[in-house]
Amino acid sequence: MLRLLPSLWDGEGAFARAYGDAVRERLIAVYHGAQARWCEAHGIALTGHPAEPDDLATAAGLHWPGQDTVWRWVLPGETSLTGPESTAPKTAASAARLKGAPAVAEVLGAYGWRLTLDESKWLLDWYLSRGVSTLVMHAFYHSVRGGRAYESEPDLGPHNSWWPHFPALVAYTARVAALYESGTHRAATAVLADPEHVPDAPARELLQHQVDFFYLDPARLTDAAIDAGTLTFGDQRFAAVIDLRPAALSLDPEADAVLKDFAASGGLVLGDTWSLPDLKGHLRTAGLAVDAAPAAPGLRVVRFDGPGGIVHACFNEGEDPIATRLTLPAAPDGVQWLDPFTGARTAAEHVGAQIALDLERRQTKVLTGPAGLPDPPAHLALGATFTLEDWTGEPIRSLTAADPVPIGPGDWAAREDLRRFSGTYRYTTDIELPEGITDAVLDLGDVGEAAKVIVNGTEAGDLLWRPYTLTLRGLLRPGANRIELLVSNSAANYYEGARRPSGLIGPVTLAC
Missing domain, CATH: 2.60.40.1180 (Golgi alpha-mannosidase II)
Structure with missing residues (x-):
């Protein structure tokens, strides 16, 4: 055995794989399994997340399977679809949905003070769109005194400059999460894969072609019911299975028998040379394709x-x-x-x-659906466009004591006296409008980095990412109108001296 020890550091070797599998199985049995049994006996749901993002087997041992994405491991672009981290939300959702449980994720933690609301919205959607609806936002700090400001930052609460805008994002998340509570998230395709390392490659192609799916542990196949081309697990009904079992798991007569019966009943079974046209064609025939x-x-x-x-x-x-x-x-x-x-x-x-x-x-x-919904508003017919240049800005909130420096449009971080200012400025402007104008599209141009819009004393909405445009309906009136903007910048300017673009940069237009 001693001669094999060096191969433990060769992650691709057979011995290293066998050793890792044995440790993981033992961990599931005596650690997660023991906790799960105790929790179940005491009426408590066990949640948490595996050490690895692609570990379906461990996640399935939790009552509420979860994941955790930190340290800017995943961002818009390639990391969202490539690599083990990209599978995290689907791994948690797959483990949860096949047992009828909620999927959990700890989100936004340790992304640093440079985390934007734009990135936050994207990360929340990354999880929500893959089936994770119980999102635990990390974290809300009681204090950021001393080094606490740099421990798995950012604070998502009052110690962050964009805190006044954060409730709008939380409310959005709750509305989407409610869809999972009021209905059943259904996917018509299952990806049969190594439960300890689910693959990222098929996920990329499926998601980019609007084929929703869940990963499936081959050991679960014998739990399925088969009826007229449908493989049923609880409330999930799969019309197609992509069999990507590795060689070590492919010699399973019981699993093979289930797949054979499923195919004989009219279901589709594709192997490792699967093609998207074949899959989509079958789903169209079954009336399940998007x-x-x-x-x-x-x-x-x-x-x-x-x-x-x-x-x-x-x-x-x-x-x-x-x-x-x-x-x-x-x-x-x-x-x-x-x-x-x-x-x-x-x-x-x-x-x-x-x-x-x-x-x-x-x-x-x-x-x-149409039942009980109000009539949608009429299409906005735009004519005149006004450029709004005369803005006056006054600070109303700051992460630290600050002089009340009045400003106009532009990047306040470019000013030496405001380069470390993180907080909120209130910008105001007045505009005279002719008769007949009540609706308009407000375009703020560029903003650093979030804005709340108030028209004639009524909150109209939050703009937290590009494009910074908002349709105003029934808020404008003939004659004098006042538009206020509460603009908050990045907390990184204060905590890190980052000098990120800040304020109402513009140009601002009002199309009526």
């Missing part, structure tokens, strides 16, 4: 089956707007798009059998 034309690789679509019918949530995970047409199963006439961040509803435009979808960067929309 198709986007033109292709939209940044689009994520989640289906919920509830008492009121089928609901689809659409997330823009990319950096560009999405304009496409969706073919969705069971989408009746009269449906509407709901924006869960703003609460705005718009009529869903049918183009033949397709539904038009337009998503701004970072936007989410939910396709809901």
Whole structure:
């Protein structure tokens, strides 16, 4: 045995793999398993997360399977779809959904003071769009005195300069999470894989083509029921299985028998040379496919089956707007798009059998049924455009004592006397409008980095990421109007001397 010890550091070697598997199995049995049994005996749900993000086997041993993404391991771009960390939310959701439990994640922790609300929205959507709805936001500090400000920062509470805007993001998260409470998250495809290291490659191709899925432990196959081309686990009904078992797990006669029966009943079983056209074709035939034309690789679509019918949530995970047409199963006439961040509803435009979808960067929309919904507002007919240049800014909140320096539009961090200022400025401007104008689109141009819009004393909404545009309905009036902006910058300017762009940078326009 001694001669094999050096190979433990060769993660690809057979001995290292066997040793790791044995340790993990023992850990599940005597550590997680013991805790789970004690918790169950005392009416407590055990939650937590495995040491590795792609460890489905350990996650499945928790009553509420969870994950934790920290240290800026995952950000918009390649890390969201490539590497073991990219599988974290699907691993937790897969373990949870197959036992009918909620999936949990600790989010936003240890991303540093440079974490933006833009990145925060993206990270929350990254989890929500993959099936994790119980999001524990890390952390809210009682104090950041001394070195506490640099222990797994940032604080998400009052010690952060964008704290006044954070409740809007929390409310959005709660609205999307409620979809998981009111309906059943359904996926029609299962990926049969090594439960200790689920693969990232198929996830990338499936998600970029709007094929939702769950990972499946081969050992669970014998728990399934088979009926007319459907593989059923609890409330999940799979029409297709992609068999990506590694060689060490492929010699399983019982699992092979289940897959054979499933295929004989009309289900689709694909191997490691699987093709997306074959999968999508089968799902279309079964009435379960989501198709986007033109292709939209940044689009994520989640289906919920509830008492009121089928609901689809659409997330823009990319950096560009999405304009496409969706073919969705069971989408009746009269449906509407709901924006869960703003609460705005718009009529869903049918183009033949397709539904038009337009998503701004970072936007989410939910396709809901027509029953009991208010009429969507009329399309805004824009004519005149006003440029708003005359703004007066006064500080109203600061992370530290600050002189009341009045400013106008522009980057306040470029000023030597405000380069370390992190907090909130209130900008005000007045504009005279002619008769007949009550609605408009306000475009703030560039902002560093979040703004709350108040029109004639009424809060109109929060703008926390690009594009900083907001539709104003029924808030403007003929004659004098006052527009206020509460603009907060990055806390990194104060805590780290980062000098990130700050304030109302503009240009600001009002299209009426």
